[in-house]
Amino acid sequence: MTEVVTLDKIVALCKRRGFVFPGSEIYGGFAGTYDYGPFGVELHRHVVDAWTRALEWDHDNIALLDSSIFTSGKVWEASGHVSGFSDPLVVCNACHTKQRADHLLESVGITADEKMTEAQINEIFDANRVTVKCPVCGKKDFGKVSAKNLLATASLGMFEEGDEQVYLRGETAQGIYINYKNILDSGYFSVPFGIAQVGKAFRNEISPRQFLFRKREFEQMEMQYFVHPRDAERVYEEWKKERMEYYTEQLGIKKENLRWKQHDNLVFYAKNAWDIQYEYPFGWNELEGLHYRGDYDLTQHQKFSGVDMSVVDEETKEKYIPHVVESSVGVDRTILMLLCDAYAEDEMNGEKRVVLRLSPRMAPVRVAVFPLLKNKPELVAKARAIYVDIKKKLDGKVMWDDNGNIGKRYRRQDEIGTPACITVDFQTLEDDTVTIRDRDTGEQERVAASELVSVLKS
Ligand code: GAP
Numbered sequence: 001m002t003e004v005v006t007l008d009k010i011v012a013l014c015k016r017r018g019f020v021f022p023g024s025e026i027y028g029g030f031a032g033t034y035d036y037g038p039f040g041v042e043l044h045r046h047v048v049d050a051w052t053r054a055l056e057w058d059h060d061n062i063a064l065l066d067s068s069i070f071t072s073g074k075v076w077e078a079s080g081h082v083s084g085f086s087d088p089l090v091v092c093n094a095c096h097t098k099q100r101a102d103h104l105l106e107s108v109g110i111t112a113d114e115k116m117t118e119a120q121i122n123e124i125f126d127a128n129r130v131t132v133k134c135p136v137c138g139k140k141d142f143g144k145v146s147a148k149n150l151l152a153t154a155s156l157g158m159f160e161e162g163d164e165q166v167y168l169r170g171e172t173a174q175g176i177y178i179n180y181k182n183i184l185d186s187g188y189f190s191v192p193f194g195i196a197q198v199g200k201a202f203r204n205e206i207s208p209r210q211f212l213f214r215k216r217e218f219e220q221m222e223m224q225y226f227v228h229p230r231d232a233e234r235v236y237e238e239w240k241k242e243r244m245e246y247y248t249e250q251l252g253i254k255k256e257n258l259r260w261k262q263h264d265n266l267v268f269y270a271k272n273a274w275d276i277q278y279e280y281p282f283g284w285n286e287l288e289g290l291h292y293r294g295d296y297d298l299t300q301h302q303k304f305s306g307v308d309m310s311v312v313d314e315e316t317k318e319k320y321i322p323h324v325v326e327s328s329v330g331v332d333r334t335i336l337m338l339l340c341d342a343y344a345e346d347e348m349n350g351e352k353r354v355v356l357r358l359s360p361r362m363a364p365v366r367v368a369v370f371p372l373l374k375n376k377p378e379l380v381a382k383a384r385a386i387y388v389d390i391k392k393k394l395d396g397k398v399m400w401d402d403n404g405n406i407g408k409r410y411r412r413q414d415e416i417g418t419p420a421c422i423t424v425d426f427q428t429l430e431d432d433t434v435t436i437r438d439r440d441t442g443e444q445e446r447v448a449a450s451e452l453v454s455v456l457k458s
Pocket of ligand 1: 173212213218219286326328330331333
């Protein structure tokens with residue numbers, strides 16, 4: 001990651017240009033929530049679309065699902081999230097802020113993570129208390145570490161004491177496991193096959209931070225691939241390879257900003273786990289998790305629900321519970337990565353500018369159309385006709401912009417990553433040509449209006 005990109009610059013750009021706003025901002029904010037503005041929504045749509053195409057369109061045996069956010073509370077008891085899904089909380093005795101003990105330890109170079117037991121992390125924390133400073137007040141005075149469950153609770157449908165506790169889903173994967181039989185029974189899929197879904201997840205994060213990286217309400221894109229146990233290790237390696245290629249080849253992320261990291265401690269459901277990490281401005285951190293979950297989840301749901309989760313191998317007649325290979329990535333972390341990877345500052349025509357060098361596929365706006373002057377009706381009418389025409393013929397958002405002088409319009413479009421800007425000027429009225437200006441080089445080319453769509457597509 002170059003020195004140029006800082007999280008503060010990304011946050012400021014997102015606010016200034018309408019990508020992302022702090023949640024409940026007019027009421028002083030609500031920690032761990034962010035709202036996507038007009039260009040954030042477009043980028044979000046491209047992220048989900050690229051992921052869906054790479055999984056469901058490019059594979060014949062992956063089914064899509066959209067399961068409920070609310071489920072029976074038993075789902076989370078069966079999955080182990082009620083008893084084993086926690087982060088280590090430690091409170092500063094001086095300023096009373098809540099911190100994650102593993103993050104505080106990491107900040108002084110001690111390896112720790114949320115998968116350690118409460119006793120293990122207390123032991124490490126006690127051994128290092130003298131060096132661990134509160135990031136808010138600077139004091140070195142913390143209480144004991146306690147495991148804090150991450151599931152957010154709700155009261156939907158709870159009217160009387162004793163009603164079953166309700167949770168907001170902590171991962172979308174559980175919705176997939178509880179529907180796996182339904183998908184099999186629909187008759188179009190058999191093992192090996194995958195189920196993919198995109199949706200909101202909620203976690204009671206102790207200290208949500210780093211902008212879109214750690215939110216309390218976030219969105220996941222998860223795919224669970226069901227295989228015969230004998231094929232699981234091979235399939236796991238195949239998915240690892242495919243998912244890394246997806247980022248470099250399909251999203252255009254710089255190779256040097258991505259790497260693999262194996263988990264030192266495994267979460268309760270995993271047999272093996274690797275993360276694809278991205279080098280965010282605050283350091284290398286998890287973008288996507290690739291987990292080999294074995295038969296843990298299906299076995300647990302079989303035990304708790306009484307529904308048989310096994311399948312029969314048609315050739316050998318062997319009855320078995322499939323093993324699961326999971327790919328899980330956050331929409332928000334993907335968006336943050338795309339913004340950081342594309343962010344650049346340079347000089348054009350003697351003026352400093354900020355530019356998002358997003359791939360045309362991911363750019364929120366594909367093309368912007370300008371009349372040179374907004375007070376010349378003949379220019380506006382011609383530009384409007386071109387705008388309406390290419391809007392119909394191009395895939396993606398085409399934007400009309402007649403606000404301010406041309407230089408200002410280019411700067412604004414550069415900041416949201418628009419790859420091409422078309423200007424209708426006085427020459428257009430004479431010979432029906434327009435200029436196309438390239439975002440990255442600033443070069444302008446004159447082309448016939450009749451050829452615009454094919455030039456833009458190429
Ligand atoms: N189903 C497996 C699972 O949920 P995870 O590693 O806890 O595994 C998967 O989460 C992905 O979800 C992460 O790699 C990250 O991209 C995203 N994610 C997790 N917690 C998040 C948070 N608090 N804010 C934003 N994204 C988050």
